[in-house]
Amino acid sequence: QSALTQPASVSGSPGQSITISCTGTSNDIGSYTLVSWFQQHPGKAPKLLIFEVTKRPSEISHRFSASKSGLTASLTISGLQAEDEADYYCCSYAGSTTRYVFGTGTTVTVL
């Protein structure tokens, strides 16, 4: 099972919106509504931002939103802030054999 495909880097200015894509296959994103997104700052554990494609844990800012269409999931960060500079990973359930597959990761830079 190959990793989900994400752009290596995305950048934006403070206040702008950016979108990170995550492309999978019919074996993972295309078949399940179990896509999650994580934020990871250097030296820290990942932090869950989104689960089940669009849902946010209660403590996560509304600036983070997500969607899915076909084989591609997307994470949008609105009102970009300096603290959003981090690595972002998508993850999808991939069935009873593979279970979970992560994305390749995207580094977000706030200009």
Add this chain to the structure above:
Amino acid sequence: QVHLVQSGAEVKNPGSSLKVSCKISGGTVNSYTFNWVRQAPGEGLEWMGHIITTLGLTNYAQKFHGRVTINADESANTAYMELTSLTSDDTAIYFCSIGDFLHWGQGTLVTVSS
């Protein structure tokens, strides 16, 4: 509030085995599915496997089949991940996570080197 604390960093010789612990506080080990995820230096996240403690079931990523064992000890309120036949490619930070990846341990750095 659930909190996960993992065992400390380790240096292992090639060919040896590794066992990382993940102790839960604010909850009981038998209430959660414990996932194990690793991250090689400068690389992305990789799911290794999990134990569904409520069912006593384990599932492992195909890549680690035969080398990884995940279990849980109710009396210690702790989950464990054991990885055998270590090579330098197993040098990574190993994380435990529960609650569909909502809660994470702090990570355990494992260095495999002779």
